[in-house]
Amino acid sequence: MASERLSVVVTRRLPDAVETRMTELFDVRLCPQDGPMERADLVAAMQDADVLVPTITDTIDAAMLGQAGERLKLIANFGAGVDNIDVATARQRGILVSNTPGVLTEDTADMTMALILAVTRRIPEGLSIMQAGRWEGWAPTALLGGRVGGRRLGVLGMGRIGQAVARRAKAFGMQIHYHNRKRLRPETETELEATYWESLDQMVSRMDVITINCPHTPSTFHLMNARRLKLMKPNAVIVNTSRGEVIDENALTRMLRGGEIAGAGLDVYEHGTDVNPRLRELQNVVLLPHMGSATREGRMEMGEKVIINIKTFADGHRPPDLVVPAML
Template structure:
């Protein structure tokens, strides 16, 4: 029998052709609706490989549902949805999709920064609502970007790509990371900073930090009070790094000027989420890497990793390298 591969969302047939030629492949029937938990558990009992989304909970129950599972290929850079310890103990490869989405996500990050700073969404809705009846000097006036200071929290490859764009806007660049990035300091003139100094000095605080025990609830009420009142907060990393109630109160109380958010603590968020009621919030549905070209490349990388593992080879991008020993 051919190895069985289950994919938790409906993907274009042409993107998985490499796998369907060699394996028995089945997909969930919907592109936008998540696979029900009970269905995924049943599929995991017989699957040799799973291609999962960041929103799929790949916990110990799922990883131990069957005896055939050899790889979980996550269609994302992040993998905090996966119980890595259990996967490693069971010899299950876990792969992700780094690098191929770096520039696309950096584009979205800077687009969100610009849209929030210049009140682009608010202005577009103003026109559509028929409110534009005259011109005035401060009509929907926003904030300059050129020559301001950007503070990047999480200076991975995406952070470096954002810094490259910030340099083109003549911005001063501060960054905070677990380790210094000397190449970024040389190339972009970026300055390493403590977290406390960064949030107090930056005009734009951009979170690209991964979700870890250390970063969960990193942005608290105390942190927002230390920011400039004119500061704009951008999050394209992970939602749970932010205390959303504290962010809401900071925006309402004028502790910071605005926020641009592509990620939230719980996704998808409901239409009545309190942050969506604020005019100084630009909210996006977690589309950091959502260009056609990049999503296709991510899918193909997942397929490449699955093909490799099920053929007895080393995956191209693996998270838990311990299983290779």
Template structure:
């Protein structure tokens, strides 16, 4: 009598991803793929995780202690995002659930976008396009949409991880910018020298930066790290660019600062409560708004999805996941 092949681990794809990524996952795992174009509702997420060993998420699906309690079969949470503030890693560790993210593969693409957003903000590019499209361009004038220079200016980087360092390299090497930064821990002297970067306390960073780019991870400690008090320290000619996470900047305070000219302009790819945007930010002209697309090149988004798939396959089929956030779980498995 022939025996049936062993059952394969079952997973939920909680977000739509590339069809070939789904096909590769199906070669190794039983896949339940969520097909919705909007984020999965929490009740449906919990229902579809019953009996599942793994879940593929992006940067928004909340994985917390209550969900883990309701989904006892879960063994792996693999995200295609680098940020993981939507995942309670400590709660996962306590229940023996491995968590992975996707660092590294999006560094350069995100830095490209961050620098582009900073330049669009400083040079008033989207404001100028709206002006032109409204038919208001009727003549040249010496101050028409005059913005701020990038070359030779002081670049402030808040959060000097992989992406922050990539932005610093672009500024220093490509545009001759003076680089100052703030981070919880300083870089080594050798790394600072290679980047031409100088560490400053946060208040001094805010005061000295001509162009501030925020790339610090979101946590309870970084919630509203840049608020009314910090914005008041900035030069009226300065710009602020946020490609980190919504909540690092107090959006209401920023909108007010932009309205009264406390700083020149802002570029935002992330927002508190996204996809909702604070209404006051929609009313000020000197802000560039984009829908959380800093990593959105096709090649990079594919690499992010493939890394999450690699981690799921390895974790659930006896391999070694590539980017574990709580590797101590592996030692007790």
């Protein structure tokens, strides 16, 4: 395989430097427009290519994998999450799946902290007043938010990103608490000054801010459901830069509208771009268009990882970022 140039199909526009390097190394078919591929086009690509490079906007399910050609041996996902791909079915069909973990940790943690500050300090409301030309001057009681220092932060999912958020929040004087599938090592807990909660319910009921930093899996779908959201304190806020499916969006919207939760900062949504319209109307909600990982540096590093995974595979070795079902 190393003697031939692999046939690679890329489903979305990538940074110019990444596309140029791919063209140098592989027989690449690039996507001319910056929009998701139609399902039929994805199937056609999977029938012709050795390697498919999809993004999180491309759903690669069992039915599509059943139509893949014999040449397809690697799906090199441009993204850290792989919940858009049926990894188990791919493996059964002899198709490897790789991703791009680690490179977006700091960028996503930055955005998480930005959302915490934006919600608690009412930054979008102030911005809206200024842009509308409605500011009439400083007042002692205008746009009063809350101080983050001293508040309890509950981190749901203490992996790379969760720990990076905890480090930032600790620097702001927040008290760090967390719930995770596995408890951290004692030295990591000591470094972060983090308190472990075995019971998610108990942690949720005592936090001032909840940040979602766990992946979307069958076990985390609606992990923050209506019952659990009701455990939150009325003056608490929730932030999600992970996966929208972890929160029951309709239940969250109802509780925000009813004043049962003080606010929310969301970068991801349960139904992708189909955001609950009632959520958009709320003053106590900050909504972003999935910007958590959107830095030039991060996208370049993602592209480099994709190229390394493909090149390593082409050379007859295991891709360094190979995903196996046990990891999910």
